[in-house]
Amino acid sequence: MLRGNLRRALALVRNRTHREEPLRVTLYERAGCALCEETHRALRRIALDRALEIQRVDIDGDGSIRDVYTLRVPVLRLGDDELDTAGLEDRAIARWLAAVG
Numbered sequence: 001m002l003r004g005n006l007r008r009a010l011a012l013v014r015n016r017t018h019r020e021e022p023l024r025v026t027l028y029e030r031a032g033c034a035l036c037e038e039t040h041r042a043l044r045r046i047a048l049d050r051a052l053e054i055q056r057v058d059i060d061g062d063g064s065i066r067d068v069y070t071l072r073v074p075v076l077r078l079g080d081d082e083l084d085t086a087g088l089e090d091r092a093i094a095r096w097l098a099a100v101g
Contacts, residue, residue, distance in 0.1 A: 022051035
């Protein structure tokens with residue numbers, strides 16, 4: 001229960017402190033991918049300091065997307081820029097977001 005309350009409190013603080021337009025980041029992933037889940041957790045941690053809107057796309061749901069990303073997931077996309085995030089730390093992802101966002 002306390003954990004849920006803490007998350008709600010953090011979300012309220014985040015909504016009050018992030019006045020800028022959120023960056024719309026797409027995470028290409030697949031079910032059962034541990035690296036994909038870690039990338040999503042990293043984005044959620046980064047979102048505590050920076051406004052992010054995260055769209056998760058399961059590449060196995062669309063054959064054309066799967067053909068492009070099947071060997072690369074997890075991949076972040078922001079505008080026309082992409083980053084293969086397998087094994088990257090939060091800092092590297094945050095730096096990339098700052099550079100392209």
